[in-house]
Amino acid sequence: MNRRTGLLFVTPALALFGVFVLYPMVTSFSYAFYGWAGTARQGFVGLENFTALFTRAPFTTDLPRALWHNVLFFVGTMLVQNTIGLTVAFLLHRRARTRRALQTLYAMPYLVSPIVIGYLWTLLLSPTFGPVNTLLTKVGLESWALPWLGDPDTALWVVILVSVWQWIGFPVLLYGAALGGVPDELTEAARVDGASNGQAFRRVVLPLLVPAIGTVSVLTFIFAMEAFALPYAFGGSTGNPAGSTDFLSLLFYRTAFDSGSTDAIGTSSALATLLFLLIFGGAFGATAVLRRHEKGITG
């Protein structure tokens, strides 16, 4: 395909993307460099809004904490979601008759709006009316009947695990597909050499899945850094209880729309810019590392 035709093919997408995504986003970044009085733009202030994020209350306490929660969200999701996703995909592999039905069932929670998910799980985990604690008490595990969403030690993990529950369909589908690409002859050969199922998986299959795991990791990173809807549905914009489910996007939301200070647009745009740089830098770095690693194993 020659260059001119190619550009013609790209133009509609570029125009749409440029006008409705790039332009507003760049404008939003530019807001970070101005002073604001409500929605009225004042003069150019350089990096003042950015320094405010590191010197002014409540950012000095809220920003590091929110960032830490985003990191935990990423690490937790990676560990739990990848482990469960891989295990389930591996178990489903070669179950030709039930595979699609199960894959579809696992993906169901993804279809439900995060607001609804938050509503349902808050109900299920409520210490006053929730069935989870009622059940735990009935089977004698009373010490396990915790105030799940009321204790900072558990609330963040509940958010992470419910997110894993909602999105598990993706790794199951993706890893299932990747496993489908591993020639059976390879595992067969390992079995013939006396390896168990687990050993065959670790030594033969897992290395071949590295590209798929890499893709899932990068997407999970972007997803974790942008986390908003589910934490909002669980803990509101302040990350209840006691800020234990606060995330960067929630901090942005609070700063932009719930704050009493009149320069909210400036500081919140500065925060949005930082968030973008973080996501972009992280995803780019991870991709570079994975590329190198992949070259290493495929020779």
Add this chain to the structure above:
Amino acid sequence: MSVVPAGIGAADERTDVTSTPDGVLAPKGPSGRRGTRGRQKPVGGRTASVLLWVYAAFALVPLLLMLSSSFRSNGDLISDPLGAPWPLSFDAYREAWTAGNFATYFGNSLLVTLGAVLLSTTVSTMAAYALARGRSRIFRWLESLFLSGLMLPIHLAILPIFYLFDGAGLIDSRLGLALMYGASGVPFSIFVLTTFFRQLPAELEEAATLDGATAWQTFWRIMVPLVRPAVATVAVFRFVPIWNDFLFPLVLLRTQDKYTLPVGLTTFFGENATNYAAVFAGLVITTIPLIVLFLVATKQIVAGLTAGMAK
């Protein structure tokens, strides 16, 4: 500079596919894996089967709770949040559908979502084809630009978007909303589709060009049918977040007659804060179309993802 995650980006180099339309997405092999799969025993046996079904129940229980609650009366729900839905009561649905205006919201959601998905899938398929096939440097650069969009938290730009729409007279317009969603779907769609086009052998186009087909004819008649599972995957995965989003319609729409389901639902929440049964009915009405769509499209999605991840 490229930000394509490694797994998908690297797939093209190692893909080995046949060139018949039906076989393109299945790896080549004398027996085909489907044949041998039947003979191999599933990993984990019975125990694993039980575990897998238990997990499926875990995935579904909260959704079933929502469904069963919607068939109960409100008084029942308050006194016992988890009772059985007997006898079935359809009052909540009647209330949501008529008093809650859900019929109108439903139509709006369908219009906006279908319009947006059609728009973003069409322009993205065209662009992805060019990006996968173009050899000039500019295409690498454009691809990176589009993919950087995957990392743009677009909801953070709500204010500039509002000003843009206000200036263009697109406030309170379903067309504006569809354009917005269409644009926000471009990065993801291009990301997935480019990978698929890269897997298709170049000989196909060369043959078509020799037969005198134009670039458009080659694209539309030969290439697009071959990536149909990918197009279906992209369409479904864009459909879900657009259908569920409530931020943009809330800010960009004004008239209640134009509200989409999630906005209508939040209004309905406000008006019926204590009428839990009706709220649950509203939730079910909002979710059902997605489940139907997903069930219909699973086959295509699995095929699409399989081809994307196969190497």
Add this chain to the structure above:
Amino acid sequence: MTFRSRRTGTALVVGAGLLALAACAPSSSSGDGGADGDSTTLTVWSWRVEDKAAYEKIFDAYEAKNPGVTVDFKPFKATEYNKILATGLAGSDGPDVPQVRSYGGLQTTVASGSLVPLDDAVDLSAWDENIVAGAKGKEDGKLYSVPLARQATVLFYDKKMFADNGIQVPTTWDQFMSVNDTLLGKGITPLAVGAKDDWTLPIVHEVLGASRFGGAAFQKSVQSGEKDFTDPDFVASVDVLKDLEKYMPKSVTGVAVTDAMTLFSSGKAAMYPGGSYDLAALQTANPEMDLGVFQVPPAPGAPSGSEATTAGWADGNFAVNAKSPRKEAATKLVQWMATPEFGQMVADDIKQISAVPGVTYSDPVLKDVAANLDANGSPYLLLTDFRYGSPSGTDLLGKGTQELFLGSKDAKTVSTELNEGVMTWFEPTS
């Protein structure tokens, strides 16, 4: 699936999509009818979705008196209203008369230059000054809106449950504690508190502790800079919450405020500390319930002269959009909102305590709350004075109280941190 059916399917989708695009061409917005001839349509925005019918009735009365004027009431979801209002007022098709937030929540809107000063249009000199303060710009002291309602912090109780258990409404702190103990002994949760939602906790603190730190007198000393939140009386008022935690539901920080309300309205709890804004929801949740209200007596050690009090604040003001092409008609509507006629309708139809002085109440509970407010009112300090900057007093105390209940911080630390947070922006008046 056969090829043909697949083709039909595609055609259907494409067809539907095209139809979608055709159908959503920019429509002529019917909502904003301009001033043509002598007919004017005023658009009013609000976050009170639940009051739509009441407002329509009220504005019907206005329309009847002012021929040619149509008032179009558009409510939006409360939690998203700030965003909608900020964008709406900045754009070209915003409301003529927006409902705006009070006190600190109003300042962003004022600073944007979105509102018309109303000092010459309405005279509120006879109104409660703490209420009117919520309608003014902090910087310039001008009046930018007319307060709609007064809210009050309230301790609701179940009259029937009190009677059944032979309990009298307490008038001293000791009586209040023994009421709690009696209820606890009978397996009833005395105080239905939902501490999972941090925003309710400063209100709970006002209900239970305002008389301990000294209500209105304390506000004056804080405003003048004479005292701050590290004052022993304030610390002790936070400690009151910790002392009362045993009378709240178990794992109180995991209990959502809707759960707390359900506990109360389903007869599992006896008292519910909340606001007058909860009244309608409580009455809907259990129409049979015989609701009463009382003021919590001062805890031991309260400053001398401190008595049981009801904390109040202005909630929801109406203003005039500076960009409105119908400012004159809009101002006239807002002027009407400052009349006793409108105030009485607010009391009767919206069932709120009107900000207009001299309104009477038919609902017995509302009547009691309004009487308490008039007799022993004090400002809900953290909202009326400490929401003009970030971090806000209510945010800090809400989070701090959660930490208090969780045991990770004591009352002194919570108060000190509240003080440090607000003092980053607060300036005493003298």
